[in-house]
Amino acid sequence: MAEEKHGEIFVDYDQISYKEETELFFKHLPGYTREYLVGLFPIAGWIGRYNLMWLVGDLIAGITVGIVVVPQSMAYAKIAMLPPQYGLYTAFVGLCVYCLFATSKDISIGPTAVMSLLVGQTVTRITSESATISATEIAVAFSLLTGAIAMFIGLVRLGILVDFIPACSIAGFMTGSAITITIGQWPKLFGIKGINTQDATYLIFGNFFKHLPNTKVDAAFGLIGLALLYGVRYGCQWLTKRYPKYSTHFFFLSIMRNGVLIILSTLISFLINIGKSTSPISILKEIPAGFQAMGVPRVDTDVISGIASSLPSGVIILILEHVAIAKSFGRINNYTIKPDQEIIAIGFTNIWASFFGAYPSTGSFSRSAIKARSGVKTPIAGIFSGLVVVLSLYALTPAFYYIPDATLAAVVIHAVADLVSGPSYIRRLASVSLWELFVFCVTVIVTFFTTVEYGIYASVGLSIVILLFRIAxxxxxxxxxxxxxxxxxxxxxxxxxxxxxxxxxxxxxxxxxxxxxxxxxxxxxxxxxxxxxxxxxxxxxxxxxxxxxxxxxxxxxxxxxxxxxxxxxxxxxxxxxxxxxxxxxxxxxxxxxxxxxxxxxxxxxxxxxxxxxxxxxxxxxxxxxxxxxxxxxxxxxxxxxxxxxxxxxxxxxxxxxxxVVPVSKDGPQQxxxxxxxxxxxxxxxxxxxxxxxxxxxxxxxxxxxxxxxxxxxxxxASTTTLSNPIPIPxxxxxxxxxxxxxxxxxxxxxxxxxxxxxxxxxxxxx
CATH class of the missing domain: 3.30.750.24 (STAS domain)
Known part of the structure; x- marks a missing residue:
């Protein structure tokens, strides 16, 4: 409060007592409660304005993303050490349920490379220690528990914890995970057997070159497929610059490249397998139609104790990857997301998905970018993507039999390469903060030589230590x-x-x-x-x-x-x-x-x-x-x-x-x-x-x-109207x-x- 006296302005503040603050809080408590409950379902705020134009945009974006998510989901399930159909189960539930709680229109929920890698490493570790727990039981329980923890964090509004992890840490474990996934796909790309792709990355790297003479004909599918994917992408980008009025046509042609590659490679694979009892290349083989894994997840002491050590890193990836992507697209497309609500959405999605046999899912950067570029209008577009997945599960599973593993490896490598932070990012980071560059490099190195789990712990721990040091x-x-x-x-x-x-x-x-x-x-x-x-x-x-x-x-x-x-x-x-x-x-x-x-x-x-x-x-x-x-x-x-x-x-x-300790009565008193x-x-x-x-x-x-x-x-007294400018108070x-x-x-x-x-x-x- 300011008062003018003797030609000068004096400033003081009215102090509000704790009693008044408490009374004010309880007075507004019913309104806070109503606002909290209504905020849990953001769809209620905009579904009444839904119109035909929005429907057309959502339909186009949803189908476009659905065409991309089907091959990616099956490929990511292989990284998670699960049968390919589990990737489709995961994609379906995430795409359909997320729209109920979403505050972002662009996010596409489903299997991601980093989460699939963590699930695969967790499955490998637990199954090697215990023969009584199957890989699918581990993955489903992992989805349920990480979802429950994430939903609790969102409900009690602890999303602020995400802000304690800097962008350099996220970039570091994303880059380290992308390198790990890429090198882990090399053996499949070349059809090389006998290499444990769940080892540390440096071991896979060495063993790959050791077994390189054992390359099979799969390399033709893998390398040609990889060249086709990059060729179509860069070709469409060049054509867009050359003929900008056809940019929309070139965009949709570009994003169809995954589906076209899968169709062509599957057709060729089918042709070379005619009349043969054994396939000369590694293929997916039989995929059961429909949702065959629905049921109550197995959650007992053996399963919980097995996955307990991986839960913190799983929750961190689940939340960080999703919230970071949601914020990014919110800034690009001029809308604001609510991090706590997004955490609730991702938590509920994974809880519900576990009953369909799904493993943990979160926001995908590449598919979200495609969804945004396709003209999406609302989160309902995810439902149309989910319908494409259902169609694939019930109508196209016989055609999936002949999909070459090398082609799926090419799809994975092409997708995760975008997650690597390039030299330009490193130069900018070095010019901004050497400490953040140090965190980035440590995260990548730890992930490369150990696992993505340890890489996450290293990045988060180091970031918190640096933060505390700066405060202290x-x-x-x-x-x-x-x-x-x-x-x-x-x-x-x-x-x-x-x-x-x-x-x-x-x-x-x-x-x-x-x-x-x-x-x-x-x-x-x-x-x-x-x-x-x-x-x-x-x-x-x-x-x-x-x-x-x-x-x-x-x-x-x-x-x-x-x-x-x-x-x-x-x-x-x-x-x-x-x-x-x-x-x-x-x-x-x-x-x-x-x-x-x-x-x-x-x-x-x-x-x-x-x-x-x-x-x-x-x-x-x-x-x-x-x-x-x-x-x-x-x-x-x-x-x-x-x-x-x-x-x-x-x-x-x-x-x-x-x-801290009461003053001694025997000490000096005045x-x-x-x-x-x-x-x-x-x-x-x-x-x-x-x-x-x-x-x-x-x-x-x-x-x-x-x-x-x-x-x-x-x-x-009445407050004096102050003119501009005023003297220094x-x-x-x-x-x-x-x-x-x-x-x-x-x-x-x-x-x-x-x-x-x-x-x-x-x-x-x-």
């Missing part, structure tokens, strides 16, 4: 000032200097790369620093130490030089060192720029108190702490509680604001009388300085509390400022008042 060790800047040229007739407002133009300054670090040579120090006895992080328990001790060390480095000790016997046990300074520092000024005030501090907890507040107490002892008198750019009323309230609004702080130096007198003198000087700066007629003995009461009384507390210039000027005024005190009072201060 924030940047600390010692500030100087650069004089600014006058850009207009700006005059100070007090009568003593009326008509004089006020010099303004730019406050920047001494080490600023561009302005560092122009920076000049602040007036003698005044220092200024900036903290670029919230002031909380992980970094409070570090920031306090930096403040104390900075001030002690640039000022001298106050009072007499102590002898060796008078020094504290932890004081390593010598009289010679102190004598050499005599040319340094005595510290009078420290200005803290807290514009970047958006949180101050009890540990941070105590650290500021401790820093002031330590500097008081060092300087031999009270050191003023001024605060500039307090952005949040809660931070201001905390500083007021600690007494920083009306310094000097009454009570014991080094007092605990919120003591300040020495001479110290108390010094504080009274300092408070009088500070108050007189502030009142003179605002033009009040109070005498020097008046207190800031009286001035504050004056201000509170004016709140009942002033806080009702003299140590809180809205500009660095005001803080420096206030410090200079109190310094001049301190210098003008009688000698007896100065002795009491020092």
């Amino acid at each position: 060790r924030p940047r600390f800047w010692a500030l100087g000032r650069v004089p600014l040229a006058s850009d207009g007739p700006k005059y100070v407002t007090d009568d003593k200097s009326a008509g004089q133009q006020q010099q303004r300054y730019l406050y920047v670090p001494h080490s600023h790369p561009s302005l560092g040579k122009l920076v000049e120090p602040l007036p003698s006895g005044i220092l200024m620093c900036r903290i670029d992080e919230s002031f909380t328990y992980p970094n409070s001790g570090y920031i306090s130490d930096r403040i104390i060390a900075y001030c002690q480095e640039h000022t001298r000790r106050g009072g007499k030089i102590l002898t060796k016997g008078e020094r504290a046990w932890n004081d390593d300074a010598s009289p010679a060192m102190e004598a050499a520092r005599e040319q340094l000024p005595l510290l009078h005030a420290l200005i803290l720029d807290v514009a970047s501090v958006n949180r101050l907890d009890s540990s941070g507040l105590q650290a500021v108190v401790d820093a002031q107490s330590a500097l008081n002892r060092f300087a031999g008198h009270h050191v003023e702490f001024h605060f500039v750019n307090i952005v949040h009323p809660v931070i201001r309230r905390a500083l007021i509680v600690a007494g920083f609004g009306t310094q000097p702080v009454p009570g014991e130096d080094g007092q605990e604001i919120l003591p 300040r020495h009388r001479q110290q108390k007198q010094a504080h009274d003198i300092e408070q009088e000087a500070s108050t007189a300085s502030h009142l003179s700066s605002v033009g009040d007629d109070h005498d020097g003995a008046s207190s800031i509390e009286k001035h504050h009461a004056d201000f509170i009384d004016t709140k009942s 002033k806080d009702v507390y003299p140590f809180f400022h809205w500009s660095s210039d005001d803080a420096v000027n206030a410090s200079l005024r109190s310094l001049s008042l301190r210098a003008s005190l009688p000698s007896a009072e100065q002795e009491a201060v020092v």
Whole structure:
């Protein structure tokens, strides 16, 4: 709240009690509950506006994606170490159910390369340890449990946890997984048998070249198919640039390449198998029609204990891959997704899919891109894609018999190659942050030499460690000032200097790369620093130490030089060192720029108190702490509680604001009388300085509390309409400022008042 008084604007905040906040919450609780329940089904908000134009767009996009998802699903199921039909089961449920909960129109749910790789590695690990659990039971239970965990996270609105994992981690395990999948498909592409494609990637890589002489005729299907896929893609892109008016035709021709390749290769495979009892190439063979795996998933202690170690990585992939893709397409197509609702959608989809025999599914980047480019209008397009999958399951399974495995391998390699972050991404990442590049590289390397599961853990763990380190060790800047040229007739407002133009300054670090040579120090006895992080328990001790060390480095000790016997046990300074520092000024005030501090907890507040107490002892008198750019009323309230609004702080130096251990009754209970007198003198000087700066007629003995009461009384009056521009506001507390210039000027005024005190009072201060 702002009030205009004596020609200047004063700022204060109305404090709302916890009781009022609680009453307000319960008053709005029914509305919050209704909004929460309605938000679970976003389809209810737009289904009433559904029209024929939307239907046409959804139909075209749905069928287009369906044509792509059928071959990809069967290929991804092979990566998951499951029969091909399980990929179709997974695709069907994800495509049909997602639209009920979706906040993204572009996302296509179904099997993905990274999730399939994790499921395959999990299946391989568990089946090698236990012969009583089948691969399909593992995959179905994995879908149920990861879906349940994801849905719980969404329902309790913990989607914020996704924000703790940076983009470089996602790019890292996506790139590592794409490399792993690509190399894992090489043996199938060349028809080479006897290589365990679930080994670590470097072992597959070595064994592939070791067995390369065993290449079969499958290589013809695989390599030609791969060349056809890339040829059609780049050919259509070139034709689109050459003939832009036919861009739509070339786009649909391009995305049909997977289906066309499967049809051609299957036809050739059928022809070369006529009259043969054994196929010369590896083919899919019989795929049962319909949903043959429907039923209640097996979830017992053996299954749960087997997949428990893979659940965290499964949930991370499930959520991260989906939310990242949804946000990306939301930004591209100008709509906003709700991460928590998307997590609920993906969770429910996987729970429901487990009863159809599906393994975990999430958003697919490549299919979502195709869906968006095809002109999709609403999430209902997924239902039409699901109908294409159902048609394939019931009508086309006999034709799937002759699909070559090498062709499916080519489809997989072609699809996952887009997930690899190329050299341009790495260059940009290196120019932005070497730490993020380090996370990216570690994730790719760990995935390459171990498994995608360990790669995820490495990326997430390393990212959190770096985040915590940045919080615990924030940047600390010692500030100087650069004089600014006058850009207009700006005059100070007090009568003593009326008509004089006020010099303004730019406050920047001494080490600023561009302005560092122009920076000049602040007036003698005044220092200024900036903290670029919230002031909380992980970094409070570090920031306090930096403040104390900075001030002690640039000022001298106050009072007499102590002898060796008078020094504290932890004081390593010598009289010679102190004598050499005599040319340094005595510290009078420290200005803290807290514009970047958006949180101050009890540990941070105590650290500021401790820093002031330590500097008081060092300087031999009270050191003023001024605060500039307090952005949040809660931070201001905390500083007021600690007494920083009306310094000097009454009570014991080094007092605990919120003591962890209660103060001992046997300890010191009150300040020495001479110290108390010094504080009274300092408070009088500070108050007189502030009142003179605002033009009040109070005498020097008046207190800031009286001035504050004056201000509170004016709140009942009608608010003055302020014109533009306004003078820089002033806080009702003299140590809180809205500009660095005001803080420096206030410090200079109190310094001049301190210098003008009688000698007896100065002795009491020092």
